[in-house]
Amino acid sequence: MPSINVEDYLKHIYYLQEEGDAVTTSSLAGQLNIAAASVTDMVKKLSGQHYLRHLPYRGVQLTEKGRRSALKIIRKHRLWEMFLSEVLHFGWDEIDEEAEKFEHIMSDKMEERIDEVLGFPRVDPHGDPIPAKNGTVKNIRAFPLSDAPEGNSVRVLRVNDANPELLQYVSSIGLSLNKRLSVKQRIKFDKSLIIKIGSKEIAISTVVAENIFVESV
């Protein structure tokens, strides 16, 4: 069984890989809030245990073993987020932090019980897919709202959960998962957007638009 620290490394490597970024010592150090030298140490250890492959000075890549372990944690994390949201009525801006620790101590029995109570959900409250027990992850084909052409009508499928304030803001302008909106206007010089939600028109910055993922409708 990987330690809590190892689990955190694997999870963050998976996230970085998923975003298509190269997984370097420094990007990992940034995610984990840890000195780069410490990351090198751990990476060598994880490589020795075949959780990942390490090309010195180049970066790392999860092995199948590493990917499996990462997905187990992520499954627990997202199920717990779902539970916090659905059963204990936490806001979507609060749940990620609460789940950070629980993901590491949740027993398999607990995982199954919660999955059952929730009715075997496929996505978490931010629209991220909940990995299946067999290691399958449904990939959500959504594109960032910032890429939507003028006039497009779209539906929100996912919101990046990395920043609680962003989530709060998104709620505050009346957006939530599955909500429909249309792009009224794209402002060239600052790349901001004017979107229409229901009958309201709202201006949002690129930063916000880049973190809202949608599908055409």
Added chain:
Amino acid sequence: MPSINVEDYLKHIYYLQEEGDAVTTSSLAGQLNIAAASVTDMVKKLSGQHYLRHLPYRGVQLTEKGRRSALKIIRKHRLWEMFLSEVLHFGWDEIDEEAEKFEHIMSDKMEERIDEVLGFPRVDPHGDPIPAKNGTVKNIRAFPLSDAPEGNSVRVLRVNDANPELLQYVSSIGLSLNKRLSVKQRIKFDKSLIIKIGSKEIAISTVVAENIFVESV
């Protein structure tokens, strides 16, 4: 904030104190499954941080600070047990183990939310009192069934949760919290009891009787 390990020490010291036992290096080592020498180390550290007083070669005693910290953990532990039992329908023989880890990571926000959902319970599923936020603990005036005189009619108030198999056994003979029973006969030579639950008469050993706490009714 005390570390997880410190919390475990404080909790077990509290338990031992509560049972009226002297809290010695070896009794603690036994509870924590740790070598006595390691306990001495930690005890000196905790004494330095004023969580407890240490009389070398004699034993330890929690300070008020230590008692407070212990009760915070125990409150979280018992609330979580209650939640597992009431909301997720875990058996009373499963919950203690599940709560061992969660007690250390449960946020105060989570604690409040659960307390609320459960309707501010006063006792956990084993009949142990849930300490209040202000550090008050209702003491349950119950005596062990093994002390009940022949002919006595009693009600179950608490069952020692230290042993899951005992809890299972107690359930299996039809006993649970608040159930009434009467002592039909006390067998002298092995101190076992014949008790009557509803219309059934059952023989139970001292070991079992010593772990069931009752009040006269």
Added chain:
DNA sequence: CTAAAAATTTAGGCTTACCTAAATTAATAA
């Protein structure tokens, strides 16, 4: 193409919390 800058790794250390073995103190039995 090379020199400076940036990223990565190596070296040497630290802290927490554990361990075993040896020394010391306390308890117990003759």
Added chain:
DNA sequence: TTATTAATTTAGGTAAGCCTAAATTTTTAG
């Protein structure tokens, strides 16, 4: 009361994960 036994503490170590500073490798700019 003293010798033996039991409990406790001290001494010296270990492993996991982190750190800073120095050395090395890679990238980038001129």
